[in-house]
Amino acid sequence: MTDWKAEAERLDKADPLARYRGDFLLDDDLAYLDGNSLGALPRATPARIEGVVQEEWGKGLISSWNTANWIDLPQRVGAKIAPLVGAHENEIVVADSVSVNLFKLISAALSMRDGRKVVLSEPGNFPTDLYMIDGLEGQGLAQRRLAERDGIEAALDNDVALLLLTHVHYKSGEMFDMARLTKAAHDAGALVLWDLSHSVGAVPVDLNGAGADFAVGCGYKYLNGGPGAPGFAFVAQRHHDGLQQPLSGWMGHAKPFEFSDDYRPAPGVDQLLCGTPPILSMSALEVGVDLMTGIGIDALVKKSRQLSEFTRAAMAQALPELPCISPDEPERRGSQLSFRHDHAYELCQALIARKVIGDFRAPDILRLGFAPAYVRFADCWRAVSELRDILESGEWQKAEYAERAPVT
Structure with a gap:
């Protein structure tokens, strides 16, 4: 033995x-052995937060939006996450939570598949993924359909607008074949949204290699961004021109500081921004992401x-x-x-x-x-x-x- x-x-x-x-x-x-739920605290994070609070906020005050590049944090951290998931730098932005990003991208996918309302997932998926479909169903915008793992491909018919799956199952740890299921969905005329919350930073992910359309992910597990760290969202570059998300907040405007009465979406994934970025938590997340990308x-x-x-x-x-x-x-x-x-x-x-x-x-x-x-x-x-x-x-x-x- x-x-x-x-x-x-x-x-x-x-x-x-x-x-x-x-x-x-x-x-x-x-x-x-619980970093798949909440990552450990990087030693560099407290000093980084202290610097943001004492120097950038305390001394720089509002000028730090420009001098400390606060305004670019969502794109900067998103670009650093990109190589961990097989994406281009301009395809990922850090914003809000996984739940909110799911709502944005489910809605966006439905708007891109006119005449189709079915969002297909599996029973036992992480609850927030299913709850977000339910919320859109309650508004008459979506129809929830669930299929067991071995029946997902058979359930992809002409009514399915979006296949929404979690890449690594939170309970069992079982991992989907991303490339195979993405192709199956595309063959049926559907789009695909992958939840990478239990994947990013620990397992191989190649969104572009698999032809994925959309993805969301968590910042506080393997990325070590801290409790409640912001999530991230991915939109394949080929969908940037057709992207239309429902939460038309001011930071997603093409020119937010023109303060126009009329909303005009920013190009590409920047449209997925909504409210003001949470600078303290994004700064903490950047420390964790830098650690992970440094290791490779x-x-x-x-x-x-x-x-x-x-x-x-x-x-x-x-x-x-x-x-x-x-x-x-x-x-x-x-x-x-x-x-x-x-x-x-x-x-x-x-x-x-x-x-x-x-x-x-x-x-x-x-x-x-x-x-x-x-x-x-x-x-x-x-x-x-x-x-x-x-x-x-x-x-x-x-x-x-x-x-x-x-x-x-």
Whole structure:
């Protein structure tokens, strides 16, 4: 049998990304395996925020919109995200949240497919994706249709305007074949919108290579932008001229400081801006994005797969009774593993008490996420060994571990 502790030590010593853990504020005795929900704090972020507050806001005041280039932050950070997802710099802008960007792009897609109203997705997709379709359906603008994974292509008929899918499923970690499904949608005359929230910064994404039309993504998971960090939106360049989004806010105007009474959309993805950019949170996000692009997506993906493969194999040997619902093949899953147990919530709380941070997704999923910039192989083995001890000892049955907090 494999000595997984020794193997973890060997892999950590050989890890070319090991030095990057020091770029994050993480206790050495903490195994943080929840970066797929909230990324760790980069060490450089507090100083960056202090500089923005004290110097740019405190001293520069309103002039900093020009002198500190606040006005260009949405485009600048978007351009830095582009190589992580296979996009051109002018195809991504940082704005609002994933939910708001979904609303904009679903609406835009519907306006580009006259006579079609169906937005196709899958049951069990991340709730906000489905809720945004529901909201448009309530206004009579869309029709929601759901199909199981193996029936998506068959459900692409002449009524479908848009296929909306999350690239990596938030519960199972299963990853869609983006190129295949994008082509299937296009063959049926539909457009495609990909949610990259559980993908960007950890798995290979090639939006232009796949021919994707639209995408949204999250800034606070693998990009380490902080809680509630702004999201981003992608529109393929071929759709820039036909883009028409419904939230015609002043920052999406072609000339916002002309203060015209009549709205005239900015060209390209700049039209997706709406209200005033949140400068503090965008500045924090830029620090995280700079870290990820500095490491490079190829190196991040390689280590991500090594971490998850190590953990999958160790769990299979140490806890064969705990079923993994994520795909076995690393190229078919995101940077996470998900395990099913009737008392997954209690198991998660018991792990947290031992400074091993994973998370729970209702009703019965324990998730372990692998943010490759700072997760160590020793963290992964510790999660396996602590979980084995918790199950064998029955520690998870303590009453306090069953008390549900508002955020799970």
